[in-house]
Amino acid sequence: MFIRSIHIDSFRNYRRLDLDVEPSINVFFGENAQGKTNIIEAIYLCACARSHRTSKDRELIFHGENGYRVQLDMLAHRYRPLIVCREDAPVLAPTDPEKGVISSVIQKGDLPYSGRKKDDYYEESLAITYTEAADGPDGLRRARRTAEHDHVPLERISDFMGLFHAVIFAPEDLLLIKEGPSVRRRYMDLLISQVRPCYFHDLITYSKLLAQRNRTIKIMRQKQSVHMLSDLEESELEIWDYPLAQAASRILVERILFSERIRVLTREKHEQISGGKESLYTRYRTVSGVLTEEIQKDPHKHLEEIENLLISRWKATHQDDYEKGSTGLGPHRDDLELSLDGDGLRAFASQGQQRSAALALRLAELSILREETGEMPVLLLDDVFSELDAGRRRCLLANMEDAQVFVTCTDRNFIERELFDLADPAVSMKSEITFYEVTDGSVTRR
């Protein structure tokens, strides 16, 4: 899937932007604070229906306006194959959709169809619109966020997930290592939601039920000073335990399955980056402690068992939760643990080691999205070249393959040299790079 043009209305520092982009490498250069990252952010918004920088839509609106709109027009494949590529299978990545040229060699039998021609593409359009709450002459209007697919508003944002995939590499990636578990849960949740729409639904259900359960605890605490729970109160909490466990067990199954793939891929990618000197290990850790080895091996088969284990764990901790004021166990507290040669990364690793690990996590995300969708996601590189050393840059470029890439940087010459020098000498990447200069909310092709 390729973006053909970007249309932005009242978003960040762009009042209006209509920009045609190329299916290869697009480099946005310019001084700081001119709006380079905002373009990356707008594209990412259409992949995950939320910004990678903030959860507050209000911050995304052009100063003085009451809403924004981001629209991407693209060319998509007619087929959306389900898990087509193995790691070693050739990737389908046509370089020029107009002419229908297919760049990689496709081995027959590996794929359900033998090639893609011009007719295999169709135009697709995605948009996110946000309007702020307002108290106008028409009375009070609530804040509204709508997703559109081919100009038709979707009933639910969840229907939007999975239509378009992008992977972002940004300086903030370091937080994946440095911050607490919530950042890594978000990493997993965003990744899985993109390829498993039901997972997204389960997450929403889970968070609704969790809020209800916590509210129930709060009401109990307001009624009376802290005491031993009566049978009646216990059973009131239990009402939430059962449906929570249903959603939680499905969430856990997917997280276990994906964390296993993340484990294998991050180790492999990290070896590439570090030259095999160190080995990165990731592991999904539940605070509820329900994961036996047997369950981990084939979580789908143990769905019911996980559900029952969670119910009994929650039942056993009613008093605890009540005293602390909220639900202490569950997928909302779990973590994707990272360690380097046995040591925790957060505490022990150097800045450089943490950067390598973060890069490995993003590359794993890229591989999983490619495996799941059968096509290369769009890559967004936000000012990362200056932060990575030559070895890491090379590794990143090696993984880019024929993807459509959006790069931001301050120095045009530097990036030109980098992309040109590091690329495989057999393929001149220079000709495929398009430059755009960004100055104060306007973009010019150079």
Place this chain on the structure above:
Amino acid sequence: MARYSPSVAKLISELGKLPGIGHKSAQRLAFHILSLPSEQVADLAGALTEARESTRLCSVCQNFTDKDPCDICSDTHRDSTTICVVENPRDVATMERMRDYQGQYHVLHGVYSPMQNVGLDQIKLKELITRLQGNPGVREVIIATNQTAEGEATAMYISRLLKPSGIRVTRIASGLPMGSDLEFADDVTLSKAMRARHEF
């Protein structure tokens, strides 16, 4: 709202409080009402007060009714061994529309949702239990609360409450709408339909 005289402004604001009526619709309705002959307005006002005053909750099923027990509960042709539990009176009307269900109803008037300040004692759950205790003839309770997180939670709770009684508790199926194409189904519905597939 200085553009209107106080009485018109009050009418608009009262109409605007109704569900599904925004300010603009309220305005349109208000001016329509003002343009009607006064007898017709009196009829409308009368209908409003009369409906409110003569309507009570049926002591059996908790649905809105003019007489107690309601028409459905006092209909001897209906199957009194089956009770369908729904969230609100609207749902009874929906169920009746299909003319296929012969049993009785029980209206909860909401679902358990502490976030919306709806506690267990605010919904007609106790009434359901008392009703079942007084009617040992009931064989099946069909739970037809909405497919929301709270509707599902309430359904699961009722099923666990009734388990010891030996009454058969069922949940209505969810899945694809009839007569529509598969391609228009959303992913979650489709996946639920797949999970609940059955053998021919």
